[in-house]
Amino acid sequence: MILIGAEKDETYAKTGFGLVQWRSELVAGQFRFPECEIDLGVPDLTVNEAVEQGVKSLVIGVAPIGGVVPDDWWVVISDAVNKGLDIVNGLHIKLNDNPKLVKAANASGSQLIDIRVPPPTLPVGNGKKRSGRRILTVATDCACGKKYTALAMHRTMIASGMKSTFRASGQTGIMIAGEGIPIDAVPADFISGAAELLSPENDSDHWDVIEGQGSLFHPGYAGVSLGLLHGSQPDAFIVCHEANREVISGWEHYSLPSIQECIDLHLQAGKRTNPKIACVGVSINTSGLPNDNRKAYLEKLEDEIGLPCVDPLIDGCDDILDYMRTTYFNR
Amino acid sequence: MILIGAEKDETYAKTGFGLVQWRSELVAGQFRFPECEIDLGVPDLTVNEAVEQGVKSLVIGVAPIGGVVPDDWWVVISDAVNKGLDIVNGLHIKLNDNPKLVKAANASGSQLIDIRVPPPTLPVGNGKKRSGRRILTVATDCACGKKYTALAMHRTMIASGMKSTFRASGQTGIMIAGEGIPIDAVPADFISGAAELLSPENDSDHWDVIEGQGSLFHPGYAGVSLGLLHGSQPDAFIVCHEANREVISGWEHYSLPSIQECIDLHLQAGKRTNPKIACVGVSINTSGLPNDNRKAYLEKLEDEIGLPCVDPLIDGCDDILDYMRTTYFNR
Numbered sequence: 001m002i003l004i005g006a007e008k009d010e011t012y013a014k015t016g017f018g019l020v021q022w023r024s025e026l027v028a029g030q031f032r033f034p035e036c037e038i039d040l041g042v043p044d045l046t047v048n049e050a051v052e053q054g055v056k057s058l059v060i061g062v063a064p065i066g067g068v069v070p071d072d073w074w075v076v077i078s079d080a081v082n083k084g085l086d087i088v089n090g091l092h093i094k095l096n097d098n099p100k101l102v103k104a105a106n107a108s109g110s111q112l113i114d115i116r117v118p119p120p121t122l123p124v125g126n127g128k129k130r131s132g133r134r135i136l137t138v139a140t141d142c143a144c145g146k147k148y149t150a151l152a153m154h155r156t157m158i159a160s161g162m163k164s165t166f167r168a169s170g171q172t173g174i175m176i177a178g179e180g181i182p183i184d185a186v187p188a189d190f191i192s193g194a195a196e197l198l199s200p201e202n203d204s205d206h207w208d209v210i211e212g213q214g215s216l217f218h219p220g221y222a223g224v225s226l227g228l229l230h231g232s233q234p235d236a237f238i239v240c241h242e243a244n245r246e247v248i249s250g251w252e253h254y255s256l257p258s259i260q261e262c263i264d265l266h267l268q269a270g271k272r273t274n275p276k277i278a279c280v281g282v283s284i285n286t287s288g289l290p291n292d293n294r295k296a297y298l299e300k301l302e303d304e305i306g307l308p309c310v311d312p313l314i315d316g317c318d319d320i321l322d323y324m325r326t327t328y329f330n331r
Numbered sequence: 332m333i334l335i336g337a338e339k340d341e342t343y344a345k346t347g348f349g350l351v352q353w354r355s356e357l358v359a360g361q362f363r364f365p366e367c368e369i370d371l372g373v374p375d376l377t378v379n380e381a382v383e384q385g386v387k388s389l390v391i392g393v394a395p396i397g398g399v400v401p402d403d404w405w406v407v408i409s410d411a412v413n414k415g416l417d418i419v420n421g422l423h424i425k426l427n428d429n430p431k432l433v434k435a436a437n438a439s440g441s442q443l444i445d446i447r448v449p450p451p452t453l454p455v456g457n458g459k460k461r462s463g464r465r466i467l468t469v470a471t472d473c474a475c476g477k478k479y480t481a482l483a484m485h486r487t488m489i490a491s492g493m494k495s496t497f498r499a500s501g502q503t504g505i506m507i508a509g510e511g512i513p514i515d516a517v518p519a520d521f522i523s524g525a526a527e528l529l530s531p532e533n534d535s536d537h538w539d540v541i542e543g544q545g546s547l548f549h550p551g552y553a554g555v556s557l558g559l560l561h562g563s564q565p566d567a568f569i570v571c572h573e574a575n576r577e578v579i580s581g582w583e584h585y586s587l588p589s590i591q592e593c594i595d596l597h598l599q600a601g602k603r604t605n606p607k608i609a610c611v612g613v614s615i616n617t618s619g620l621p622n623d624n625r626k627a628y629l630e631k632l633e634d635e636i637g638l639p640c641v642d643p644l645i646d647g648c649d650d651i652l653d654y655m656r657t658t659y660f661n662r
Contacts, residue, residue, distance in 0.1 A: 092518070092520070124551040124552070125550050125551040125552075126550070126551070126582070127550025127551065127582055127584065127585055128584065183519060184518070184519050184520040185518050185519065185520065186518065186519050187423070187515070187516050187517065187518060187519070188514060188515050188516065188517050188518070188519055188522050188554060188555040188558065189423070189515040189516065189551075189552060189555060191519050191554040191555075192550060192551055192552075192553070192554060193551065216557075217603060219456050219457070219458025219523060219561055219603065219604050220455040220456040220457070220458065220520075220523055220524065221455070221456075221520060221523075222523070222557050222558065222561055222600075222603070223519060223522040223523060223554040223555060223556075223557045223558025223559075223561070224519040224520060224522075224554060224558075225554075226547075226553050226554045226557045227519065227553065227554025227555075228554075230550055230553055230554070251457070251458055253458065253459065254458055254603075269553075272548065272550065272553070272585075273550050
């Protein structure tokens, strides 16, 4: 069961939507407060109903505004713990730092699972080339499709018989994949080292598809993005963008870069650790466009950029993989 | 007293040298093992001699290779704790995570002071303009004079009657200044937010002189440097470089950028949060040059770059401040 609380903005419910999109077989329902304005499209459940249906865990599926967990969430979480549900949390705050909750969990036998805990010891990035191939999703902003695109690209590669692993770098990706490193929670000195650890040496024809974080253009998170780019040493990257978004979401005093600017900066910065880095496609979230504009938007963009431009939710990632096969693999 | 251990490379004894340079009045001596090949230029002391002389603390003055504290250090540290000395530690490892040491400190009344602990709650960078002026030291590599240059620039500003505060972002700087934020230990999501906190709003004619970290060109640490650059929103920056260094120290498979490349990349990246950012000078560590080449090197560089180029240890920072007065302050 996924806790959505009183969320009003889909952008902040990425975890909930991601789990429903990619692990729907594991989602029994959602817990929402009456004020909640979003809907994951799964049944509403109370804690008691969840227990009756044999649900095993409550996943916090939304980031609370300001990062502070509201009191009424704690009521629900405590109730779930007392009734034996495991709690899965991907926020920066830690359930295991809450002594009352820990005590209740010990009593009921439920587990408190904090996802956003990096490995206790991490290396500093060494910048040495590793065997195997890597593709990273990057973006003009946060929350515009990096995780979705990486998962879709991974699925496309697997479907075409390639060797590929999805590498999760954020809380939702880790919940979906069952493993990964929360790059944004790593101490700053170890960002690129953690990224190197996340996509270790592999077969020369194996592709790691690495979930990107933040944006090089984001005034809050660019350091995370740069460290992840350097440590991932991607051979290829896909730029993710939401059509019609013109300012940084939540940082409206910052304009978004153009897609071409985004490609150029990633080529420039990425070259430092992989001189052969190349952009192989653009992934557009077209959900904000009128349906009959979608195709024209992507075609116009494709003319401008000279690379496949797709909405992976609608078109899949085959065009990008085809481009890689015909153009990129021969380099 | 400063613990230097068995260090063979001055680069790794930055903390020890920094304290002797900037707080010599507080340094009674150094503790060195017989294999040690460096010398801070202060008396050698044993723990017993230190206690007899009334020394109050043992400062770990060097980063151990590989980040692991060798066993013989622990022997010295434990001995010092048992004899009532406070221990000051700026490494990523925490003295307070060592139960035996904590127990011994409780018994003897000595304090275990871990410097590299960021504030427990940090904001995400908001990218909003703050009042007051800021100057940041940046570099072509680690360990080539960012802290020294910031301290020297701060001293120059104060001497000329300006309002200025040195803002420490690393372990040694924090020990020298008595306050600051260890930017490299902050969770990755909060790098630029921590930098914003480090140089808060101030009088419009007040200059924060901010100690830089790492290098945008460093395969291990560039994320730290970018977050610090974005959060500092510097009006001005000084590029630090060690003459004759051609590869990244300890990452010899990476070449150093030219000084002009370093200026250009910082202008490009820094513009994102401060469109008026400008480079106001170059700080060169000329210690590796023959004495009679020093002047010619700096003059040639000054011709190429068109900005004041100084070795702050020898020339001070007056030329840079003069340049700022005549050129920059009028913008």
